[in-house]
Amino acid sequence: MDSNSSSPHTASIARSRHFLDDLLATADVRINGSRPWDMQLHRNRALDEIVARGSLGLGETYMRGDWSVPALDQFFFHLLRADLHTRIQPLRNLWRIARSYLVNLQSRSRAFQVAERHYDLGNDFYQCMLDSRMTYSCGYWREAKDLEQAQAAKLDLICRKLDLKPGMRLLDIGCGWGSLVSYAAEHYGVECVGVSVSREQCRYIEERYAQLPITVHLRDYRSLDEPFDRIASVGMFEHVGRKNHRTFMQVARRCLKDNGRLLLHTIGKNQRRSTTDAWIEKYIFPNGELPSTGQICDSAEQLLIEEDLHNFGCDYDKTLMAWHRNFENHWDRFAEKFDRQFYRMWRYYLLSCAGAFRARHIQLWQWIFSRKLEGGVERVV
Template sequence: MADAAPRLTRLAEDLLGVPLPLRVRAWDGSEAGPPGAPVLVVRHRRALRRLLWKPGELGLARAWVAGELDVEGDLYAALELLAGFLWERDPDTAPAVHPLRDRRLRDAARELVRLAGPWPPPAPPAEEVRRRSGPLHTRTRDRAAISHHYDVGNDFYRLVLGPSMVYSCAYWDEDTTLEEAQTAKLDLVCRKLGLREGDRLLDVGCGWGSMAIHAARAYGARVVGVTLSGEQAAYARKRIADAGLTDRIEIRVQDYRDVRDGPYDAVSSIGMAEHVGAARYREYADDLYALLKPGGRLLNHQIARRPLRDEGAYEVDEFIDAYVFPDGELAPVGRTAGLLEEAGFEVRDVEAIREHYALTLRRWVVNLEARWAEAVRLVTPGRARIWRLYMAASALSFERNRIGVNQILAVRTPEGGPSGLSLRSRAWTG
């Protein structure tokens, strides 16, 4: 009998205590669940074994990456339903557990084990970061983490990001394209930094060179860009040569902690500080402060999470850590601003632009889906599935205010002296 989907639906509802909001289609062709809802496709019983072995997000992620789980219909709608069902579920609203329910839970778990098929589960997908050891955020471990995420192929990133090759939040206005919005973001950063002809700019985490090229070409800055990704550096150097800007821009494969040729007039750090880590953030702030001349400015563009009542309870997202950004950590914007101040900076402006990142991510997902077959050919099916899921889920997280992104303008203000900003410093918003 083809009855796997009804059984799965009933078991899920028994174990979680609430109706399943998605329709389920199982490997035997059976379906169950609310008509018209997005369909969760369970292509193989191996997905259940993964979930039993690693309950929660990591088990789901492994099944998704392996292609054993999929969504048919609106991916965003499915993730919205799952967010309220699993990740954002209020434990206070869960039904009380009583002895009869305990027995039902035990019976449901036994039936799920039988339905999952032969034990043990398969090995994790090849795209998963293997077990790491040693302290976080050493130079060696950071280099490996950056390579995992960024050295997956420049052609793949160009497919997703578009010609701008900017892998951070764009700055949108009505009726703008992705390329126009990314150029607007780069120009906003340059204006906040007050760049002028001949200024020395350090671009920390320079990516594929887009910020460096814009600062040199539009503002006449002399730029040093540093990245830990060899593939990014090679791509950036070619773009710079093609633009005729090799006399103004130097790209280095170098850890920001090893930069010793200050002082700089300005530092841009766009989408890089998420890799620094909580334990190293004060060191990061100290290093950038030391690299700036008195009066020099830092523009720190960084994703933030919402603060928790108990900050000691913060846990890194298992899917992101295993498949997307190994060792990445998010902090509340207040904590970031406080550490910059502790390092000596004067924080002069904070602009929250989380809605802009949601729009950016949705455009990247459109790019990926429009050229799906090519994306799979450039990387692997699993890698393409990772990027689609993490970008769509991240867009919803920004929209739901679970995470945000902020531009912090900080100045190495001379002791007892002026900041160097005009009385109406927000004139850059135009």
């Protein structure tokens, strides 16, 4: 449920009819309505700011407590299912789109910014929100009953798709807190190397998995140049950016042995020519950019062979809702460390993304690429 305890505006207010009333009605959302997904307005001027600034205005006015919604995930599901994001396009978005084409926002000098802003918030914070292995990517809920089972199923699915065998060397590009490398080392007997741009993640892996054959490096993926039997990248390609997609695939080809396999697990967008949500880029994932299927195919052309594509984006809805429950249940532990605006920012992030996956506005893909075609690769789903 939404909370407005930090806002001076604790009740809906009288007002005149606004342009947003009619626009939201096309998505079956009412301002000051009685349903769980209806917006409750606490400051009239917030509506003008939303129209003027689009998604950035929508998120920032929510963070200030200018409006609330009992079920924020349902609110975003309605908005995105009706494509309302295409109906409000502030002029400043034109500059953001042009910038994404003209500037390499994911250059080596910028590569560590997302870790400093997002992944290094504190390992204790993420331990409370995630599963026991701290897997910060979509779970696989086909037969799972809870988050722990879903994440274990996802890790095992990856290992089976890669056809891991004892003695192999596995590279995990963007290894997070070591969920995949630890699982692969424990259950499949492989030697693992992980790379991350997060100091907190590297420290955590070195301390928790010191007894396993795992080496972790604080480095940018572009510097990699050693042979591996298998490569995985889980939830990292979203930070690579269109100007570097080809470079990523070149690195993968360079590091894969003959007949090696790459598993690429990434969130993706439905349209090639679009840019990152302004609010997400500013507050959650600086310099992030979701790829499209076409961009991924283009980047691998004549370098790697596309063997399989598996979409289970609906499972990210369940994963995000589970993270949100954990976040709410443990918020009291962090209320003094992070302010109330952070609380509203974080629940906005988790629940808006859940609504986006539910509306099929964004997807979750697992791709399998091979270094050389040798009779094809068996698909494991």
